[in-house]
Amino acid sequence: MIGQREALRMFGCEVFDPEGQRVGIVGQLFLDDVTEQPAWITVQTGLFGTNESFVPLEGAAFDGDTLTVAVRKEVVRQAPHVDLDQGDLPVEQERALYHYYGITYGVVPDATEPESAYVEAVRLRLRRWVAAT
8 A cells, every 4th residue: 555655755756557558647646535545646648748537546556766556558548537626526526436447435334234225425535635845
C-alpha cells in the first residue's frame, strides 16, 4: 500500500501500466476519507496532458521515480470523464468510477442481510489532497 509519505513524492511522476506502457503523469491525489490513505490519482493524458483520468491506487507500486498502476493504459483512457472543478468528487461520479474499475463501493452487508441491502450510506468518500509547499 502506498502511504502518505510516498504520495507526497508522486506528484509529477510518470505513470506506467502493468505491461510497461506509459500512461501519463500524476496530476492530483485523492484520499479515502475514512482511512486518510491515498486511494486514487488523476493521470494527465493526451496531447500536452490536457485530459485527466482517475486511476485507483489499489495494487499500484511506487519506486520513488515512477508509479506502476494495476490497470492497463486502454482501461485508463476509456474511464468515465469526471469534472474536477468542484473540488471533491461528487457522489454520482465517485460511484461511477468504482463501478467502472470493478471496486466494491459502499459496505457489503453481512450474511444475514439480503443482497439488496447493499449499503451506500457508509461509503468510501474521496477527497482531494492538496499538498502545501
